[in-house]
Amino acid sequence: MNGFSTYAANVATAIRTSLMDRTNFILNSFGMVLNDVFFLVLWYMFFAGFRQVGGWGLHDVALLLGLVMVVVGISGVFFGGYRDMAATILRGEIDALLTQPKSVLARLLARESIATAWGDLAMGVWMLFTFAALSWSDLPLVVLGLVCGTTVYVSSAVVYASLAFRFAGARSFARDLTDFMLLFSSYPGSIYSGATKIAAYTLIPAGFVVLAPVAFLRAPSVSTLAIMIGSAVLYAAIAAFLFHLGLGRYRRGLVPTG
Amino acid sequence: MPSTMPIARAEPALFGAVAAAASALGLGIRRNLANWPIMMGRALFYLVAMLVLSALWDKVAAQRLPGTLAHLLPAGGLTLYIGVTEWIALSVAAIHLRLEDDIRFGMLEPHLLRPKSYLVQKLAEAMGDSLGRLIGIGAAAVLALVLSGRAAPSPIAFVYVAVLGIFGTAVGVLLMTLVGLSAFWVRRVLPPYLIMQKALFLLGGLFAPISLYPGWFYHAAIVTPFAATLFVAGDQALAPSLAAFGRGLAAQLVWIVLLSGLIALVWRAGLRKVLREGV
Numbered sequence: 001m002n003g004f005s006t007y008a009a010n011v012a013t014a015i016r017t018s019l020m021d022r023t024n025f026i027l028n029s030f031g032m033v034l035n036d037v038f039f040l041v042l043w044y045m046f047f048a049g050f051r052q053v054g055g056w057g058l059h060d061v062a063l064l065l066g067l068v069m070v071v072v073g074i075s076g077v078f079f080g081g082y083r084d085m086a087a088t089i090l091r092g093e094i095d096a097l098l099t100q101p102k103s104v105l106a107r108l109l110a111r112e113s114i115a116t117a118w119g120d121l122a123m124g125v126w127m128l129f130t131f132a133a134l135s136w137s138d139l140p141l142v143v144l145g146l147v148c149g150t151t152v153y154v155s156s157a158v159v160y161a162s163l164a165f166r167f168a169g170a171r172s173f174a175r176d177l178t179d180f181m182l183l184f185s186s187y188p189g190s191i192y193s194g195a196t197k198i199a200a201y202t203l204i205p206a207g208f209v210v211l212a213p214v215a216f217l218r219a220p221s222v223s224t225l226a227i228m229i230g231s232a233v234l235y236a237a238i239a240a241f242l243f244h245l246g247l248g249r250y251r252r253g254l255v256p257t258g
Numbered sequence: 259m260p261s262t263m264p265i266a267r268a269e270p271a272l273f274g275a276v277a278a279a280a281s282a283l284g285l286g287i288r289r290n291l292a293n294w295p296i297m298m299g300r301a302l303f304y305l306v307a308m309l310v311l312s313a314l315w316d317k318v319a320a321q322r323l324p325g326t327l328a329h330l331l332p333a334g335g336l337t338l339y340i341g342v343t344e345w346i347a348l349s350v351a352a353i354h355l356r357l358e359d360d361i362r363f364g365m366l367e368p369h370l371l372r373p374k375s376y377l378v379q380k381l382a383e384a385m386g387d388s389l390g391r392l393i394g395i396g397a398a399a400v401l402a403l404v405l406s407g408r409a410a411p412s413p414i415a416f417v418y419v420a421v422l423g424i425f426g427t428a429v430g431v432l433l434m435t436l437v438g439l440s441a442f443w444v445r446r447v448l449p450p451y452l453i454m455q456k457a458l459f460l461l462g463g464l465f466a467p468i469s470l471y472p473g474w475f476y477h478a479a480i481v482t483p484f485a486a487t488l489f490v491a492g493d494q495a496l497a498p499s500l501a502a503f504g505r506g507l508a509a510q511l512v513w514i515v516l517l518s519g520l521i522a523l524v525w526r527a528g529l530r531k532v533l534r535e536g537v
Contacts, residue, residue, distance in 0.1 A: 050326050187314060
C-alpha cells in the first residue's frame with residue numbers, strides 16, 4: 001500500500017467510526033448547523049445596522065463564510081486529527097505510531113473524522129449556492145480555492161499543535177489559535193491594512209485560508225492563482241518542517257507531558 | 259449533646275473542602291505562571307485580536323454612513339469596549355476540554371474514590387487559571403492602551419471593569435463547565451462549545467455592545483448569563499456609573515449562584531448516567 005491508499009483507508013475507518021453512533025452524529029452535525037446559523041444572524045444584524053464595511057456587504061461576507069465553513073468541513077471530515085493533535089502529542093500517544101512504517105503526521109491527521117464537520121460542510125455548500133449566489137460554472141474555481149484554503153488551514157493548525165512539542169500548556173492555546181484563525185477568516189477583507197494585514201497573511205493566515213480564494217473567485221487571474229497555490233505549498237512545507245523538528249525532540253524524550 | 263457531634267464533624271469537612279479548593283485555585287495560578295511562554299503568546303494573541311477588531315470598528319465609524327447605526331457609536335469608537343470583552347473572553351480557562359477528556363476516556367472513576375469533590379477541585383483550578391490569565395492579558399491590555407495613545411477611561415472605570423471582569427470571567431468559567439459536562443451525553447463538546455461561543459458573541463456583546471441592537475433584542479440579551487459575562491464589564495469602559503456597576507455585579511452574583519446550582523444538577527445526572535450505562 002502506498003502512502004495515499006494507507007491514508008484513504010485510515011480516513012475511511014475514521015469516518016465509519018464517526019458515523020457509528022447515529023444519535024451522537026446527528027446531535028453533533030445539528031449543533032454545528034445551529035452554530036453556523038448563529039454566526040450568520042450575527043453578520044446579518046451587523047449589516048442591517050451598518051450596511052457595509054469598506055465596500056464589503058452581506059453577500060461578500062456570505063461568500064467568505066461559505067468558504068470558511070466548507071474548508072472547516074473538509075478539514076474535519078478528512079483531516080480531523082488536526083483538532084486534537086496538541087493533546088495527542090502531550091498524552092504521548094505518538095509512541096505507538098513511531099514504530100509504524102508510514103508517516104506519523106499523516107497517521108495523526110487521519111486518526112479521527114469529526115462528526116460536526118458534516119454540519120459545516122452542508123451549511124457551507126448551501127451558503128455558497130444561495131446567499132453568495134455562485135453558479136455551477138464557478139465550481140472548478142471554487143474547488144481549487146477550497147483545496148488551497150484547506151491546505152493552509154490544516155497546515156497552520158499543525159504548526160500550532162507543534163507547540164506541544166515544546167510547551168505543556170499548548171493544548172488549549174493551539175485550539176484558541178486555530179479557532180481565532182477561523183474568526184479572523186470571517187471578517188470582511190476590507191478591514192485589513194498595515195499591521196493587521198501582515199498578521200492576516202503570516203502568523204494567523206486567515207488571508208490565505210479565504211481572502212486569497214475570494215480574490216481569486218472574484219477576479220480570476222494568473223497572479224491571484226499563483227498567490228493561492230504558492231501560499232498553500234509554502235504553509236504545507238512549513239508545517240511539515242516544524243512538525244518533524246518537534247518529532248525529533250519527541251524521539252529524544254524532550255517533550256513535556258500534559 | 260447529640261446535636262453537637264454532626265456539627266463538630268461538618269465544620270472541619272467544610273473547612274477541608276474550602277482549603278482544598280483554595281489549594282487548587284493556587285495551583286491553577288501557579289501553573290499559569292509556570293507556562294509563561296504560553297501566557298506571552300496569549301497576550302500577543304490578544305493584541306492581534308484587538309488590532310483586527312479595532313480596525314473593523316474604526317472603519318465602520320470612519321464611514322458614518324447616513325441611515326445606519328453609525329451615529330450611535332461613541333466618539334472614541336468601540337476599542338475600549340472590545341478591549342474589555344476580549345480580555346474576559348480570552349481569560350476564561352478551557353475547563354470544558356479537561357472535563358471532556360476525563361469523561362470521554364473514563365478517567366473520572368479514580369477521582370470519584372477520593373475524599374474531595376472532583377468537580378469543585380477542577381472548577382477551583384480553572385478559576386485560578388483564569389485569574390492568572392486575567393492578570394497577564396490585563397497587563398498587555400493596559401500596555402497596549404498606553405502605547406496606542408487612545409484616551410483612557412476615568413480611574414473609577416478601571417476599578418469597575420476590574421471587579422466586573424473578575425466576576426464576569428467566573429460566570430464564563432461556569433458556562434464552560436456546563437459545556438464540558440455535556441460530554442456525558444454528546445461525545446464531542448465542540449458543538450456546545452461553539453454555540454456557547456456564538457451566544458457570547460451575539461447575546462454577550464463580545465463583538466458589539468448589545469445596546470446597539472434593537473430594543474427588544476437588548477432586553478432579551480441583558481437578562482442572559484452571556485451579558486453578565488461580557489457586556490456589563492465592557493459597558494463600564496464606555497459609560498462608567500455606580501448604578502450600572504451595582505446592577506451588573508448583582509446580575510453576575512445571581513448568575514454565579516444559578517449556574518452553580520445547575521452545574522450540580524447536571525453533574526449528578528451525568529454521573530448517574532455513567533454509573534448506570536458506562537461511558
